[in-house]
Structures are given as structure tokens and as C-alpha cells.
Amino acid sequence: MATSTVEDYIKQIYLEQIESADGSVPMGRVANSLGVVPGTATTMVKSLADSELVDYEPRVGVRLTEAGEELALQMLRRHRLIELFLVETLGLDWSEIHEEAEKLEHAISDRVLEQIDALLGHPKVDPHGDPIPTESGNLSNELLKNLCNCDLNQPLHIARITDQSSVFLQFINNSGLMPGVKLTVQEREPAADAITLHFSDGKTLIVGTPAGEKILVE
Amino acid sequence: MATSTVEDYIKQIYLEQIESADGSVPMGRVANSLGVVPGTATTMVKSLADSELVDYEPRVGVRLTEAGEELALQMLRRHRLIELFLVETLGLDWSEIHEEAEKLEHAISDRVLEQIDALLGHPKVDPHGDPIPTESGNLSNELLKNLCNCDLNQPLHIARITDQSSVFLQFINNSGLMPGVKLTVQEREPAADAITLHFSDGKTLIVGTPAGEKILVE
DNA sequence: ATATGTAATTTGATTAATCAAATATTCTGT
DNA sequence: ACAGAATATTTGATTAATCAAATTACATAT
Numbered sequence: 001m002a003t004s005t006v007e008d009y010i011k012q013i014y015l016e017q018i019e020s021a022d023g024s025v026p027m028g029r030v031a032n033s034l035g036v037v038p039g040t041a042t043t044m045v046k047s048l049a050d051s052e053l054v055d056y057e058p059r060v061g062v063r064l065t066e067a068g069e070e071l072a073l074q075m076l077r078r079h080r081l082i083e084l085f086l087v088e089t090l091g092l093d094w095s096e097i098h099e100e101a102e103k104l105e106h107a108i109s110d111r112v113l114e115q116i117d118a119l120l121g122h123p124k125v126d127p128h129g130d131p132i133p134t135e136s137g138n139l140s141n142e143l144l145k146n147l148c149n150c151d152l153n154q155p156l157h158i159a160r161i162t163d164q165s166s167v168f169l170q171f172i173n174n175s176g177l178m179p180g181v182k183l184t185v186q187e188r189e190p191a192a193d194a195i196t197l198h199f200s201d202g203k204t205l206i207v208g209t210p211a212g213e214k215i216l217v218e
Numbered sequence: 219m220a221t222s223t224v225e226d227y228i229k230q231i232y233l234e235q236i237e238s239a240d241g242s243v244p245m246g247r248v249a250n251s252l253g254v255v256p257g258t259a260t261t262m263v264k265s266l267a268d269s270e271l272v273d274y275e276p277r278v279g280v281r282l283t284e285a286g287e288e289l290a291l292q293m294l295r296r297h298r299l300i301e302l303f304l305v306e307t308l309g310l311d312w313s314e315i316h317e318e319a320e321k322l323e324h325a326i327s328d329r330v331l332e333q334i335d336a337l338l339g340h341p342k343v344d345p346h347g348d349p350i351p352t353e354s355g356n357l358s359n360e361l362l363k364n365l366c367n368c369d370l371n372q373p374l375h376i377a378r379i380t381d382q383s384s385v386f387l388q389f390i391n392n393s394g395l396m397p398g399v400k401l402t403v404q405e406r407e408p409a410a411d412a413i414t415l416h417f418s419d420g421k422t423l424i425v426g427t428p429a430g431e432k433i434l435v436e
Numbered sequence: 437a438t439a440t441g442t443a444a445t446t447t448g449a450t451t452a453a454t455c456a457a458a459t460a461t462t463c464t465g466t
Numbered sequence: 467a468c469a470g471a472a473t474a475t476t477t478g479a480t481t482a483a484t485c486a487a488a489t490t491a492c493a494t495a496t
Contacts, residue, residue: 036453036455037454039454039456040453040454040455043453044454058461059461
């Protein structure tokens with residue numbers, strides 16, 4: 001059985017691997033994203049390699065094996081389902097769920113996880129709009145970006161609104177953010193929780209982060 | 219911060235302490251209920267004593283301090299709220315929740331716990347009928363009769379099951395002896411070690427003395 | 437009161453995860 | 467091409483939790 005530390009390393013390496021061009025993650029990144037000193041990362045990664053979860057090339061970097069990727073996707077599924085659960089069922093704020101999920105993802109059994117999945121209606125994305133891998137480890141990659149994670153200054157159009165509440169739909173209507181509308185994201189100000197949008201007719205609009213997450217674009 | 223091992227020791231010592239007459243738990247019991255060899259229990263208890271969670275008298279036994287009891291009740295609250303949550307919200311079978319809760323009780327934050335408590339409507343007892351300590355650490359401690367010492371032919375209902383082992387809970391489930399069920403005790407046959415129960419639907423059931431002692435009624 | 441058995445403690449090792457600091461390797465700029 | 471900087475690895479210690487096996491203390495029965 002993988003310890004919770006192992007699970008953390010594998011998940012984090014997966015996340016870094018997605019970002020990296022060549023699919024190999026240098027040790028510095030591993031150490032950094034896990035919050036440990038470089039020496040610790042080296043030691044740990046060598047032991048992950050012994051358990052066939054990663055391929056490790058000294059002084060180059062690390063890359064998940066088949067088995068490692070499977071475990072990573074499993075952890076990602078856990079993490080994201082738990083995040084959604086914390087928001088949907090327990091009413092936590094989306095800003096406070098990450099650390100919670102970080103702990104819970106190691107403690108929850110498959111049995112409980114599948115109950116949560118069912119309770120939430122087999123959701124496809126977590127509260128941040130990140131895709132939730134399926135039980136068999138499939139991560140839909142034709143995933144839509146939203147206003148909070150899409151590229152800046154690129155021509156986009158609104159594809160989907162993921163909040164059916166009437167207040168929100170009213171706001172969507174009033175602001176002209178209906179599906180099909182073309183726009184670009186001019187800038188994001190995380191501190192102020194604001195996203196500046198630019199429409200083809202020259203108008204601009206500022207929306208908050210929670211709203212931006214519910215607006216998927218492509 | 220208490221590690222999850224410390225939390226386990228403290229909770230288990232609390233549980234043993236309730237059973238014991240003089241309030242002191244011998245090392246053998248500690249080792250046994252934690253599933254470790256005696257030497258380990260000794261070492262660990264000494265370290266618990268260093269952190270002022272228990273008073274330890276060598277070759278005699280261990281007893282919780284004020285702080286230890288507080289932690290124990292906190293863990294008991296966690297455990298029992300989680301058990302109820304697993305049954306009520308996630309629809310798990312009440313005979314399979316103990317091990318789940320055993321893991322989750324260490325991972326869940328106070329924040330999440332209070333949300334669960336609210337979601338469940340601040341319940342007083344868990345699915346086994348065990349009382350849930352309040353947030354401030356109060357445990358309602360009315361003593362209930364069991365099937366072996368209650369009055370005969372009196373209308374009763376099952377209040378609490380004091381054996382958490384899944385075999386026993388399975389038996390309880392199969393025999394329809396869950397908390398809340400109404401019945402009377404028709405007769406006891408000490409020689410045959412048998413208690414005859416009578417249900418409101420006319421059915422009767424015979425259980426042995428050891429089982430009867432684990433079924434509390436009021 | 438002595439021997440025997442049971443219970444508890446000590447001692448010495450082990451495993452997983454970590455850090456600090458010394459060392460080695462590779463990259464980069466001139 | 468070489469010095470210096472940036473990265474990575476090694477080495478030696480540390481902490482928490484555990485076990486096996488040796489030892490000690492206590493209780494009790496003859």
C-alpha cells in the first residue's frame with residue numbers, strides 16, 4: 001500500500017508533468033512542490049522508482065510509469081470529488097477546501113468515495129472547473145477552460161454556464177454573457193478577485209472570480 | 219499537535235478506563251486494545267505522560283489527565299459524528315462504518331466536523347446508539363439496562379449496541395435488533411443461557427446472555 | 437519463603453520521512 | 467574553455483512508531 005506521502009509525491013509529479021514540455025520533471029520542481037529540501041526529494045524519488053511508480057534518471061528528472069499515472073489519476077479523482085463534496089454538500093467556501101481535501105484524499109476509502117460520487121451525481125468537474133478523472137482513470141481532456149484559467153487576450157466565446165440558479169442566470173443575461181458571445185480576457189487581479197473582460201463591440205466588464213469560474217469558454 | 223497515533227492511544231485508553239473499576243488501565247489492556255506488543259505500549263504511554271495527557275504509574279497502569287480526557291472526548295465526538303454521517307448522508311451500512319470512521323476521525327478538521335454536525339441537525343447519538351459528546355466535551359451518561367438485567371414483559375426499545383465488531387453488528391442487522399426497535403423480554407433461562415424476546419409484530423427471538431449484555435434498552 | 441508464572445519494562449534494531457551540510461555535476465556567460 | 471552559478475546527490479542525524487527478545491518486578495501457590 002502506498003503511504004500518504006507516496007500518494008502526495010505521485011500526485012504532485014503528475015501535476016508538474018502536465019506543465020512540463022518533455023514530460024520529465026526535474027528534481028527541483030519535485031522538491032519545491034512538495035515543500036521539502038532537494039535531498040529529500042532525491043531520496044524519495046529513488047524509492048518511488050524502486051516501487052516502479054516512476055522512472056528516474058539521475059540529474060535529469062522523473063516521470064511517472066503506467067502504474068504511477070494510474071495512482072496519480074486516482075488521487076486526483078479523490079481530491080477533486082472531495083473538493084466538490086465539501087462545497088456542495090457541506091457548504092464550505094471554495095477558497096478553504098484545498099487543504100481539507102489534501103488531508104481527506106488519503107483517508108477516504110474507495111467505498112466512501114463512490115458514495116460521494118453518486119451523491120453528487122457523477123460530476124465531471126470540481127468547483128474550480130478542473131476535470132474529475134473517471135473511476136477507471138480517464139481524464140477528459142476536451143475540457144473547457146473558464147474565465148479564471150483561460151489564456152489572456154485570446155479570442156474566445158462563451159460555451160456554457162454551469163450555474164442554473166436564477167439569480168446567476170439573471171446576472172448572465174443582464175451582463176450579456178450568454179453562450180455564443182465573443183470576448184477576450186484582458187487581465188486578472190487575484191487580490192481584487194476581478195477579471196476584466198473585453199467584448200467585440202468595445203465594451204468592457206469586470207466580473208469576480210466565482211462568477212468567472214462558472215463561465216466556460218473555448 | 220497530537221499525531222494520529224497519539225489520538226488513537228488516548229481514545230482507546232478512555233474507552234478502557236470506562237470499563238475499569240478503579241479508573242486505571244493496566245498496560246496489558248492498552249497494548250491489547252491498540253494491537254501492539256507490550257513494550258510499545260509502555261514506550262508510548264511514557265511519552266503520553268511527558269505530554270501531560272496521562273498519568274502513568276509504572277507496573278500499575280495509566281489514567282487520563284484532564285487534558286487527555288478532553289482530547290478523548292473530542293475524538294469520540296469525531297468518531298461518532300462521522301459514523302452517523304456515513305450512514306445518514308452517504309447511505310453506508312451501519313455495520314461497515316467503524317473502520318471508515320477510525321481513519322477519517324484523524325483527517326477531518328474542526329471546521330468540516332461542525333458542518334457535518336449542523337447538516338445532521340446536532341444529533342445526540344450515533345447509529346449504534348452511543349451518545350455523541352458535545353463540542354465542549356460533555357457526554358450524557360445515563361446508564362441503561364441491557365437485555366440481561368432489564369424488567370421482564372415491559373415495553374422497551376433498543377437504545378444502544380455496545381459491541382462495534384462487524385460480525386456482531388451483522389448479527390444485529392440480520393436479527394432486526396437495531397436501535398429504535400420495540401420489544402419486550404419474555405423470559406430468561408439462565409441455565410440455557412437464553413433470553414426470549416418478543417417483538418411488536420408477534421415474532422419471537424432467542425439470544426444468548428453474552429449478546430444480551432451488549433444490547434442496551436430503555 | 438521459595439519457586440513459578442504472568443505482566444511490565446528495557447534494550448537494541450528497523451522503517452519511513454525528513455533536514456542540514458558537504459560534495460558532485462551540469463549549465464552558462466564571457 | 468573555464469570560472470562561477472545553479473542543480474542535484476550523498477552522507478550523517480533525527481523523530482515517531484514499531485517489534486523481538488532479554489530482563490525485571492510482582493503475585494501466588496505450594
